[in-house]
Amino acid sequence: MVTLTAPYVAGFLAFRETPFLLEALQRVQKNQPTLLPQVVFVDGNGLFHYREFGLACHLGVLSGLPCVGVAKNLLQVQGVNKNICINKQLNRSTEKVSVNVNK
Numbered sequence: 452m453v454t455l456t457a458p459y460v461a462g463f464l465a466f467r468e469t470p471f472l473l474e475a476l477q478r479v480q481k482n483q484p485t486l487l488p489q490v491v492f493v494d495g496n497g498l499f500h501y502r503e504f505g506l507a508c509h510l511g512v513l514s515g516l517p518c519v520g521v522a523k524n525l526l527q528v529q530g531v532n533k534n535i536c537i538n539k540q541l542n543r544s545t546e547k548v549s550v551n552v553n554k
Contacts, residue, residue: 453471455467455468455471462500462501462502464495464505464506465495465504465505465506465508465509465510466509468495468506469506469509469510469513472493472510473510473513473514476491476510476514476516477514487516488516489516489517490516490517490518490519491507491510491511491514491516491517491518491519492518492519492521493506493507493510493518493519493520493521494506494521494522494523495507495520495521495522496520496522497511497518497519497520498520499520499522500520505520505522506520507519507520508520
């Protein structure tokens with residue numbers, strides 16, 4: 452169980468949640484180093500944060516691990532149109548992919 456002392460402020464999730472996530476990663480590294488992940492997925496934004504440095508970026512810098520932000524909602528980012536992203540993904544899902552494996 453984690454007790455959060457900082458209030459939720461929109462756009463500043465990293466300052467609230469990074470400390471306990473970092474502590475959890477440090478405990479894993481100390482107690483079970485073979486279980487330390489090679490990459491961390493977090494429930495929040497990374498570079499798609501409207502300040503271009505969300506929770507995934509904060510945790511990645513402080514932990515030294517690659518972190519990927521997987522947010523529930525796409526924030527309004529200059530140059531990124533939500534509908535275009537969805538349409539591109541839908542179009543890609545119907546494409547065929549050829550894979551050549553040379554041994």
